[in-house]
Amino acid sequence: MLGDKKVLYSGMQATGNLTLGNYLGALKNWVNLNEEYECFFGVMDLHSITVRQNPAEFRKRAKSLLALYIAAGLDPEKNCIYYQSHVSAHAELGWILDCFTYMGELNRMTQFKDKSAKHADNVNAGLFTYPALMAADILLYQADYVPVGRDQQQHLEITRDIAERVNAIYEGVFTIPEGYYGKRGAKIMSLQDPTKKMSKSDENPNGSIYLMDDPDTIVRKIKRAVTDSDNSIRYSEDKPGVSNLLDIYSAATGKSIQESEKDFEGKGYGDFKLGVAESVVDVLKPLQDNYNRIINDKAYLEEIIKKNDDKARYVANKTLRKLRKKMGFTDIPR
Ligand code: ATP
Numbered sequence: 001m002l003g004d005k006k007v008l009y010s011g012m013q014a015t016g017n018l019t020l021g022n023y024l025g026a027l028k029n030w031v032n033l034n035e036e037y038e039c040f041f042g043v044m045d046l047h048s049i050t051v052r053q054n055p056a057e058f059r060k061r062a063k064s065l066l067a068l069y070i071a072a073g074l075d076p077e078k079n080c081i082y083y084q085s086h087v088s089a090h091a092e093l094g095w096i097l098d099c100f101t102y103m104g105e106l107n108r109m110t111q112f113k114d115k116s117a118k119h120a121d122n123v124n125a126g127l128f129t130y131p132a133l134m135a136a137d138i139l140l141y142q143a144d145y146v147p148v149g150r151d152q153q154q155h156l157e158i159t160r161d162i163a164e165r166v167n168a169i170y171e172g173v174f175t176i177p178e179g180y181y182g183k184r185g186a187k188i189m190s191l192q193d194p195t196k197k198m199s200k201s202d203e204n205p206n207g208s209i210y211l212m213d214d215p216d217t218i219v220r221k222i223k224r225a226v227t228d229s230d231n232s233i234r235y236s237e238d239k240p241g242v243s244n245l246l247d248i249y250s251a252a253t254g255k256s257i258q259e260s261e262k263d264f265e266g267k268g269y270g271d272f273k274l275g276v277a278e279s280v281v282d283v284l285k286p287l288q289d290n291y292n293r294i295i296n297d298k299a300y301l302e303e304i305i306k307k308n309d310d311k312a313r314y315v316a317n318k319t320l321r322k323l324r325k326k327m328g329f330t331d332i333p334r
């Protein structure tokens with residue numbers, strides 16, 4: 001608890017260009033959570049360096065992600081939006097938690113397996129201990145809830161295990177967090193291969209819609225989306241392409257799947273795709289307008305960063321001090 005509210009924590013890595021999947025599956029659902037919870041959303045730039053980054057691009061991406069959080073509707077006066085690397089407690093607790101995390105546990109992480117296969121030339125120790133740093137992010141803020149997609153569930157489980165392990169020795173240090181999966185966690189699949197999730201690190205740009213894609217690009221990509229030869233617009237396991245487009249339409253418009261199917265009753269795939277593309281353009285247009293305004297307002301962004309960094313540091317350092325003391329580290333003279 002922080003004040004009289006439960007705490008909610010999440011974040012995204014500042015790598016690649018955000019996709020419609022990131023937006024509909026995560027970011028969009030974070031808006032307004034601050035009414036019920038004390039919310040922290042990090043730009044996870046320390047996690048980003050588990051794969052090599054070009055410095056100029058990395059700087060730009062991190063800033064752009066922060067601006068996107070705001071553009072998507074996270075009010076920075078009501079949500080603590082900040083850069084992970086500005087709060088050194090993350091790296092410090094990350095190290096401590098490395099010492100409470102077992103090799104065997106880390107070996108089981110599917111994200112590690114996937115990413116080490118993808119970056120076979122750079123399977124570094126940071127990629128391996130990624131979950132301990134993620135646990136540090138969450139536990140520093142004593143988070144009760146962590147909204148993430150299903151793909152992050154395993155990382156949340158290990159976070160809980162680590163927290164319980166620490167608490168068993170140093171009583172009451174951490175709040176044990178729970179996943180927060182929302183009403184109907186939309187999982188958006190690749191337009192080119194609807195059995196694979198839409199992902200910002202996909203090499204084929206036609207599989208993903210990026211948040212900054214212009215309307216023509218969106219229409220073109222959706223027109224090319226893989227469907228099937230059956231020509232009926234219904235949600236079904238044996239129709240992954242059509243189901244994915246229905247999922248996108250439903251998440252973009254807020255309509256149920258049934259209502260979405262109804263909207264296209266008696267129509268062909270051409271009209272269907274156009275309708276889906278329009279719903280995506282409508283949802284992205286205000287986001288893009290906001291983003292373009294915010295990213296150019298340097299003074300505003302700087303003010304937000306400073307204020308929120310301070311708040312994040314205050315809360316995180318409090319947890320770190322508590323643990324340091326319990327573990328028997330010597331006091332740091334103030
Ligand atoms: P990468 O390709 O770099 O691994 P990613 O696109 O999978 O990245 P993450 O940074 O791992 O994205 O995820 C950020 C958030 O977006 C997470 O909460 C994740 O669950 C969510 N997310 C990512 N892709 C999708 C998707 N296709 N559908 C729904 N949610 C998604």
Ligand code: LTN
Pocket residue numbers: 009010011012013044047133134137138146147148152155
């Ligand atoms: N691993 C997450 C990003 C992430 C995160 C976190 C999410 C890093 N630290 C703490 C929630 C809470 C991802 O790849 N989506």
